[in-house]
Amino acid sequence: MTIEATAWALFAAHRDGTAPLTQRAGAFTGQIAVAPDQPLSEKQRRWLDKLVERAGLPPLADGG
Numbered sequence: 001m002t003i004e005a006t007a008w009a010l011f012a013a014h015r016d017g018t019a020p021l022t023q024r025a026g027a028f029t030g031q032i033a034v035a036p037d038q039p040l041s042e043k044q045r046r047w048l049d050k051l052v053e054r055a056g057l058p059p060l061a062d063g064g
Helices: 003-015 023-034 042-055
Strands: none
Touching: 003 023, 003 042, 023 042
């Protein structure tokens, strides 16, 4: 799954109530959804990985 598709999947999980996002996490996810070509810092990548894990989504590949 691409980073962009992952962001949209996180929104879907939030919408259906399986993985609610905080306002901050939602803003971060939105940034990824609209600008997927922007590189993530290591800290941002770790946060995204945590959000993905909490939502029960498949982990991102190393290239994202």
